[in-house]
Amino acid sequence: MALKSSPVLFGLLARLSRRSFSTSKALASKPVTVRDALNQAIDEEMERDDKVFVLGEEVAQYDGAYKVTRGLWKKYGDKRVIDTPITEIGFAGIAVGAAFAGLRPICEFMTFNFSMQAIDHIINSAAKTFYMSAGAVPVPVVFRGPNGAAAGVAAQHSQCFGAWYGHCPGLKVLMPYSSEDAKGLLKAAIRDNDPVVFLEDEILYGMPFPMSDEALAPDFVLPIGKAKIERPGNHITVVCAGKATDTALQAANELSGKGIECEVINLRSIRPMDFDTIAQSVAKTHHLITVEQGWPQSGIGAEICARVMESPTFFELDAPAWRVSGADVPMPYARALEALALPRAADVVAAAAAVIGNKIAEAAN
Template sequence: MDTPISEMGFAGIAVGAAMAGLRPICEFMTFNFSMQAIDQVINSAAKTYYMSAGLVPVPIVFRGPNGASAGVAAQHSQCFAAWYGHCPGLKVVSPWNAEDAKGLMKAAIRDDNPVVVLENELMYGVPFELSEEAQSKDFVIPIGKAKIERQGSQITLVSHSRSVGHCIEAASVLAKEGIDCEVINLRTIRPMDIETIEASVVKTNHLVTVEGGWPQFGVGAEICAKIMEGPAFNYLDSPVFRVTGADVPMPYAKILEDNCTPQVKDIIFAVKKTLNVI
C-alpha cells in the first residue's frame, strides 16, 4: 500500500499489522530513513515477543537499500549491519547476489520474528545467473547460514553484501600470484554463522574481514571477538585484519567516496599484509 513519506507512521502501521496476524513487508526508501522509525523497529517490533512472554509475535520484514550508493553523501550512505545486528529480537540478513536476495527474502517473510533485510542499491542492476535450484518456487535460504563462495587453503576472507564481490575479485587476482583465498559470504548478520568461519580459519590459519561500515563496533570487530573467544583462535598464525569503511561521515565527491569504501586493492593489501608477503 502507498503511504505518506512518514517512516514512523508507516512503520507503526506495519508493526501493528504484524501484531494482528499479517506478515507485512515494510520498505524504507533507504535504511538511513529507518532512523526516523527506530522506535517502531526496536521498541515495538524487536522487543514485543519477549515482553509479551511469547504471546505476541511480530512477523514483519523491514527491507531497503543499505550502505554507500553513489554520490548520495553522508546522510544516505550509512551501513546499518552493526546497528541492527546489535539488537536482540531482530534477525538481520544481508544478501549479495540474486540467489541470496530471493532465498533470504522468502525465509524472512516466513520467519515469525522481525527480520531486517539490508540490500545494496548498487547491486539492483547487476545481473547474476540463477541455478536451477534457485529458480524453484520452493527455494529458500535458511537464515543464520553462511556460504563458502570460493574454496581456498591459505587465508579466509569474510564479507557480506556488495563486498563479497570485491573479495571474489581480489581472490582471483591473488590466485595469479599463488595466494589461495577462501571467500565466505555471511548472508546473515544476526544470528551469525560463526561455525563456518571457525572451520575455515582452522583450515587456512589466517583471517581478513571486509565490510562497508565503520570500523568501531562493526561486523568485523564482532567476528574478531568471536574468533578470539573460540577454539579457532589457537589456529591463527597472524592477527585478524579488518578492511572497513573509513571512520568518517561519507563524503559526496566520488573520488573521496571511493577512498572511504573498501576497494579490491584494499583487500589485496590486507591479504598480503596478513600473510607477510609485502
Template sequence: MAAALRVLSRAGLHRSPGPLRRGFRASPPAAVQVTVRDALNQALDEELERDERVFLLGEEVAQYDGAYKISRGLWKKYGDKRIIDTPISEMGFTGIAVGAAMAGLRPICEFMTFNFSMQAIDQVINSAAKTYYMSSGMVSVPVVFRGPNGTSAGVGAQHSQCFAAWYGHCPGLKVVSPWSSEDARGLLKSAIRDDNPVVMLEHELMYGVPFEMSEETQSKDFLVPIGKAKIERPGTHITLVSHSRPVGHCLEAAAVLAKEGVECEVINLRTIRPMDVETIEASIMKTNNLVTVEGGWPQFGVGAEICARIMEGPAFNYLDAPAVRVTGADVPMPYAKILEENCIPQVKDIIFAVKKTLNI
C-alpha cells in the same frame, strides 16, 4: 513384445529415450541471468501469491512500482489492499506494519533507504524486536523491514551508511544482508515466512547486477536459511569474510591473488544476526588466517564482532597472524567522487590486507 516394438518403430511411434542412446548425456538445465532487482521482485510476487496475509507498504511501492522498481507490476496484480503507498512518514507506516504483524498479518515494510529507518527506529527496536520477549511469547511480530543499505553513489553523508552493526546489535531481530540474486531471492522468502521481525539490508548498487541462477534456485520452494553463511570460493591460505556488495570485491581480490599463488577462501555471511560463527571457525582452522571486509564504519562493526568471537573461541589458537579488518573510513561519507571512492573498501585494499597478514 519384440514384434510389437518392431511394428511401432516402423510406424514411427516408438523411439528409444534419448539418455539411453550410446554416447548421449542429458545436459543440465542452463542457468539464466537474473538481476538482484528481478530476484527480489519474483520473491515478493511468489510470497504475496502464496499467503494472503502478506502485504507490502512503503513510499512509492504501488503505482510508481517502487523507487528502485523492486515492486514492479505488483500493484496492478494485487491491488490497493496488498500493495500500499504510504505518506512520507517512516515512524507512521512502520508502526502500522508492526501493529498489523501483531494482529496476525505478515507485512513487508520498505524503507526507501535504511538511512530513513532512523525516523522509525523506536518502532523497529522497542515495538518489533522486544514484544515477543515482553509478552512471554504470546505476541509474535512477523514483519520484514527491507530496503537499500550501505554506500550509494554521490548522495552524501546522510544517505550512505551501513546499518548492519546497528540492527545486528539488538536481540529480538534477525538481520540478513544479501549479495547475489540467489541470496536476495532465498533470504527474502525466508524472511517473509519467519515468525520473528527480520531486517533485510539490500544494496542499492547491486540491484541492477545480474547473477546466474540455476533452475533449483528459481523454484518457488527455494529458501536460503537464515543464520547460515556460504563459502563462495574455497581456499587454503587465508579466510576472507564479508557481506553484501564487498563479497564481490573479495572474489575479485581472490582471483588476482590466485595468480600469485595465494588461495583465498571467501565466505559470504548472508546473515548478520544470528551469525554463523561455526563456518568462519572451520575455515580459519584450515587456512590459519583471517581478514574481514565490510562497507561500514570500523568502530563496533561487523568485522569487530567477528574478531571478538574468534578471539573468544577455539579458532583463535589456529591463527598464525592477527586478524585484520578492512572497513569503510571512520568519517561521514564525503560527496566528492574521488573522496567517496577512498572511503569505501576497494579490491586493492583487500589485496593489501591479505599480503600484510601473510607477510608477503
C-alpha cells in the same frame, strides 16, 4: 567449396544450437538481476499467503523507487500494495501493529538511512515484543530496502546499518549478495515469525547473477543463519557480506595470480551469524580478514574478531586477524573521496600482504 561457407554447415549449427548439451547447474542457469529476484520472492510469497502485504513510499503506482515491487500493485491491488505518506515513523508503526494482529507486512524503506526515523518501532516494538510478551505475540514483519553506500548521494544516504541492527536481540538481520541470496533469503524472512531487517545494496540491484532452475522455483528458500562459501581456498579466510562480497571476490582473483588462494565466506546472515563456518575455515587457512562497507568501530568485523578471540579458533591463527572496512568518516560527496572512503579490492590485497606477506613473497619467487 570451403566448409565454413557451406549452407549445410549453417543449417547444422542452427539445429545444434537448439539442443541442450548439458544439464549442469552452470550451463542450465539463467541470469537474473537482484532487483528481479527480490520481485519474484515478494510476488511468490504474496500469492502463497494472503496475509502478506507491502507498504511504503511509492511501492504501488510508481512500482517502487528501485522497481523491486514492479507489477505487484496491478496484480494484487490497493489493499495489499499500499502507498504511504513520507513518514517512516508512521508506516513502520502500522507495519508492526499489523504484525501484532497476525498479518505479515513487508515494510520498504526507500533507503535504510531513513529507517532512523522509525528505529523506535523497529527496536522497542518489533524486536522486543515477543520476549516481553513471554512468547505470546510473534512479530512477523520484514523491514527491507537499500542499505550502505549508493553513488554520489553523500553522508546522509550512504551508511551501512548491518552493525546497528545486528546489535539488537530479537531481530534477525540479513544481507544478501547475489540474486539467489536475495530471493531465497527474502522468502525465508517473509515466512519467519520474528522481525527481520533485510539489508539490500542499491549498487547491486541491476547486477545479473546466474540462477539455477532450483532457485527460480517458487518453493526455493534459503536457511537463515547459514553462510555460503563463495570461493574455496586454503591460505586465507575472507569473511564478508553484501556488496563487500564482490570486493572480496575481486581481491581473491588478484591474489590467486600470486599463488594465494582465499576462502571467501559470504555471511548472508549478520544475526544470527554462522560462526561455525568461519571457525572451520580458519582452522584450515590459519589466517583471517573481514571486509565490510560499514565503519570500523563496533562493526561486523569487530564482532567476528571478538568471537575468534573468545573461542578456541584463536589458537588456529598464525597471524593477527585484519579488518578491512569503510573509512571512519561520514561519506564524502566528492566522487574521488567517496571511492577512497569505501573498501576496495586493493585494500583487501594489502591486508593479505600484511597478514601473510611472507607467503606472497615466497609464491612470487
